[in-house]
Amino acid sequence: MKRLLGISTFLIIMLTTACAPTFETEEEVVQDPEDEQQPEEDQRMIVSPDSLDTNDYRMVLPYQPSAARGTITNQVANRYDIDEFEQGLTRLAKNAFDPEEYLFQEGQYLGSSLVYSIIDSLNPERPDDLQDELDEAVDEDNDDLIEEIEEEMEDYHEENPRVFSHVLEQNFLTREGDNRVELGGVAIGIALKSEYNFSVNFGPTLNEQIEMDDMLEVGYDVSDAILQRIREIEELQDVPVLVALYRENDRNAAVPGNFVAQSVVSPGDMLVSDWETVDENNVLFPSSEAEDDYYEDSEMVAEFTADVSEYFPNYIGVIGRGFYQGDELRSMSINIPVEFNGSQEVVGFTQHVASLMVEHFPPYFDLEVTIESPSKQESVLFRRAGDEEVTHHIYQ
Numbered sequence: 001m002k003r004l005l006g007i008s009t010f011l012i013i014m015l016t017t018a019c020a021p022t023f024e025t026e027e028e029v030v031q032d033p034e035d036e037q038q039p040e041e042d043q044r045m046i047v048s049p050d051s052l053d054t055n056d057y058r059m060v061l062p063y064q065p066s067a068a069r070g071t072i073t074n075q076v077a078n079r080y081d082i083d084e085f086e087q088g089l090t091r092l093a094k095n096a097f098d099p100e101e102y103l104f105q106e107g108q109y110l111g112s113s114l115v116y117s118i119i120d121s122l123n124p125e126r127p128d129d130l131q132d133e134l135d136e137a138v139d140e141d142n143d144d145l146i147e148e149i150e151e152e153m154e155d156y157h158e159e160n161p162r163v164f165s166h167v168l169e170q171n172f173l174t175r176e177g178d179n180r181v182e183l184g185g186v187a188i189g190i191a192l193k194s195e196y197n198f199s200v201n202f203g204p205t206l207n208e209q210i211e212m213d214d215m216l217e218v219g220y221d222v223s224d225a226i227l228q229r230i231r232e233i234e235e236l237q238d239v240p241v242l243v244a245l246y247r248e249n250d251r252n253a254a255v256p257g258n259f260v261a262q263s264v265v266s267p268g269d270m271l272v273s274d275w276e277t278v279d280e281n282n283v284l285f286p287s288s289e290a291e292d293d294y295y296e297d298s299e300m301v302a303e304f305t306a307d308v309s310e311y312f313p314n315y316i317g318v319i320g321r322g323f324y325q326g327d328e329l330r331s332m333s334i335n336i337p338v339e340f341n342g343s344q345e346v347v348g349f350t351q352h353v354a355s356l357m358v359e360h361f362p363p364y365f366d367l368e369v370t371i372e373s374p375s376k377q378e379s380v381l382f383r384r385a386g387d388e389e390v391t392h393h394i395y396q
Contacts, residue, residue: 057090057104060173060181066106068115068169075119075166076191077251084256084282085246089170089189092278096242096264097172097185107169107186109233118167118229122222124160127153134201146201153200161196161208163218165248167226183235187242188226192219194257195250212247216261219245223263223272231270241265243272255282255321285320285334297322297329304334304360311352312338330385331366340373346394350379354390363387 076082090104110118130153137145167190174184192215196208223243230236242264249257259278265271283290286305290298305318316337323331336353340346353369361367361383368382381392 055094055099057094057099057102057172059104064105064108066169067108067111069106069112071112071115072166072168076248077197078249078253078256080253080256080282081191081246081248084258085166085168085189085191085248088246088259088280089168089187089244092244092259092262093170093172093185093187093242096187096240102172102174102184103181105171105173107171109171109186109236110167110169110230114229115167118226119164122225123162123164127156130156138201150200150203154206157196157198157200157206158208161193161210163193163196163210163215164190164222165193166191183239185240185242186230186236187244188223188230189244189246189259190219190222190226191246191248192222193248195248197251212260215247216245219261220272220275224270227265227272228270231268238267240267244278249282253284254319255284258282279326281324283322283324285318285322290322294322294324294329297332300360301332301334304356307356307360308336308353312349329365332361332368334367334369336369336371338371338373338378340378346371346378350381350392350394354381354392357381357383357390358388 072082072085076085130149134146134149134153137149167188170187170189171183172185172187173181176182192210194210194215196210197205198208199205223245227241227243230241242262244259244262247257247260249255258280261275262278263272263275265273283294285298285301290301301318301320308318316339318334318336320332320334322329338349340349350371353371357367357369363383364385366383366385368380370377371379371381377395379392379394381390383390
């Protein structure tokens, strides 16, 4: 079954090209020749004029993947967290690097080996000595010693959780002179665990909950260390840096975590200060959190769900995910799994869901509904905040 995105599809495509008043036509630009990361023949790029959303960044083409491409999938367990971590960092960056003035480029300076080195050096050491002792005890078939060392290893992990998961870099380019761009700013996202999972001697997975205050303390220390590391890179010494801390959700959670703190560091500064709280939250519907903290929205989803179930006998359930900034609902995505017996059922059910969307959900937030059968996504319906009509597409 295809995954329903936590924020409306038409909003979260943050890394698409954007149309801004200062860049109205496709044009050729040249990366600053002082940038030694690319040979001269590779520095010519095209700025695309098109956009799916006027508030998105435009990019330079050909597209240049991140220097640490793929590392995030090895470091962050929850796929929802991966998406929100990447897209949310771009969303926060818009306050520091205006999309009308900056172009977007994936991070080009922190390569995979450097990222892994940073993560390993800024986390507690692994209990390798205990592991060696455990291996010897296993070879000797000494059950009492095995049990003793396993308890020591479990205590070590509980007292020394590896909270810091990943560091993500995004670059923002500015126009300098005629048809020339150079690095104008950097965003650094730091992913931190809310739950540390570990196992001892191939035993069951154990977990240690990480309290918010403890996580933030680690995040602040890690931020300073990472900033000092990136300032060692010549191209990153004199640019502003947005640093943002992200709290992951549990690895099996149906919604992502969220950013909790951010700070913009001036060019040349070596320490992060003036941290600002990021008041965002991703909420699952139905859930006890939704009912306790967002009761009216919970009832709204429940009434929609009840009307859906009355229409279709093979209805399975409704899963909703709401994105909040402060107490304000910004977007809602809903997934409806249904077993269909023909294409006309899909058409009729999609039309009915469109009417229920208008009936139950006010138009002050972005709304997306996907309808899925066990084998594929059948249709998608969406409505932007402020619009009255629902747009839909039925897949053939």
